[in-house]
């Protein structure tokens with residue numbers, strides 16, 4: 332078991348399996364200036380498996396695969412299979428934009444994936460196409476149903492809250508997601524948009540300057556039109572979301588507010604970038620490289636020492652001024 336220098340136990344590792352993506356969400360990836368890592372710097376599946384074996388030996392048993400878009404990486408089911416067999420693994424989950432999920436959901440479940448988070452910010456085809464720069468909403472819908480049918484559980488839908496370039500708050504979207512949580516066993520989480528990421532900062536002038544963050548209170552007000560929301564313990568314990576649900580609903584609604592209600596005090600996460608850097612905080616650029624030592628023959632004990640070093644670097648809390656110079660797609664959101 333490892334602790335950081337503020338007494339928090341590290342239990343959770345988010346692994347970016349690629350920095351590539353088939354979408355270009357306006358708040359995440361630049362359309363024009365995309366810095367992709369050299370392929371030989373991306374960790375192989377053998378290397379990721381080794382890192383996870385070492386992590387689980389330290390009781391870091393909650394593993395989430397993310398990216399970039401994890402499902403664009405070839406043979407991702409074979410990675411899931413390798414990881415799911417590791418003794419000490421408590422949970423194996425995946426975050427995806429859902430566009431490639433329909434044909435893969437069942438194989439992922441059979442390979443040992445337990446649950447999935449699908450990112451979807453709007454239920455309007457036109458808005459979806461604008462926000463993702465060309466994505467097809469029907470593929471995501473098909474992916475959501477495929478995940479439910481495959482028995483991945485729970486299925487969570489992550490919705491980033493913002494008003495886009497036309498300045499209209501997306502009230503119909505909020506109500507549409509609320510209906511989804513009533514009719515289907517889907518757990519919709521509204522997440523505060525974090526403007527403090529590199530690709531965003533370096534990319535003024537392509538539409539996002541007009542984006543406006545929307546608050547949890549605003550969303551709650553809109554949601555109250557459909558009825559009273561009752562506090563709910565949530566589909567799985569732990570995690571930063573606070574959950575509610577409508578009476579008789581099949582699913583639930585959660586809120587994650589990293590900026591207005593930070594949860595740094597309970598943060599138990601480390602992140603591994605696709606190029607093998609351990610990061611202790613989404614909003615802190617300190618990194619510990621695992622790739623070079625692993626490729627230069629480091630022993631497991633030496634890699635454990637690097638995990639401890641990364642944990643020691645974890646800040647007590649982030650400061651919004653200390654914005655990360657990296658993008659969410661590179662770090663692994």
Ligand code: SAM
Pocket residue numbers: 352358359397398399400401426427428429448449450451489491522523524525526527528659660663664
């Ligand atoms: N491609 C996958 C997806 O979209 O789910 C996984 C990687 S993506 C970086 C992970 C999550 O980060 C998505 O839910 C996305 O909406 C979120 N995200 C990216 N940039 C963000 C930002 N600036 N603020 C809040 N969430 C952000």
Ligand code: SF4
Pocket residue numbers: 352353354355356359360398399400428450660
């Ligand atoms: Fe790709 Fe996910 Fe970033 Fe959208 S949020 S560009 S899907 S990595």
